[in-house]
Amino acid sequence: MRLKGYWGEYDAPFIHAEVLCENFNIKGSVEFLVDTDSSKTIISEGDRERLGIAYSQLQKSDKKSVGIGGSVEIYFVRDVKLVFVSDDGKIHTEKLSEMFVPKHKPKTKEDEEKIKKIPSLLGRDILNRYTLVINKKKKIIIITDEDGWVK
Secondary structure (H helix, E strand, C coil), X not given: CEEECEEEHHHEEEEEEXXXXXXXXXXXXXXXXECCCCCCCECCHHHHHHHCCCHHHCEEEXXXXXXXXXXXXXXXXXXXXXXXXXXXXXXXXXXXXXXXEEECCCCCHHHHHHHHCCCEEEXXXXXXXXEEEEECCCCEEEEECCCCCCC
């Protein structure tokens, strides 16, 4: 299996996936920033809103998450599938028992607009299952289970 990403906004590596969660009738396309610094895969607030996920549907964590922007409340979407299309056109599905959904508390309308631009993150809960190859000079972003990439 070989999943190819692309260089997107922020001059950063991204990969496309369909997000499916039958429990909440969630189905939609998401562009994930490939983020080796994120321990979990995260649906951004902008994508959460676009996918029609209400915080009232989700379980709230008793812990907050801390990142560059400070601490945020964390909610969970349970039993999620991420569906990718490999470079040979086959469907590859990854299952997550939970996916994080942050909830910021913006102080201004400007903060609210900035928060909506934060990308969703494909975290180490998926990335650690595979080999990740990133070469900016050659515009390569590959997530693979193939041998031969690492010696």
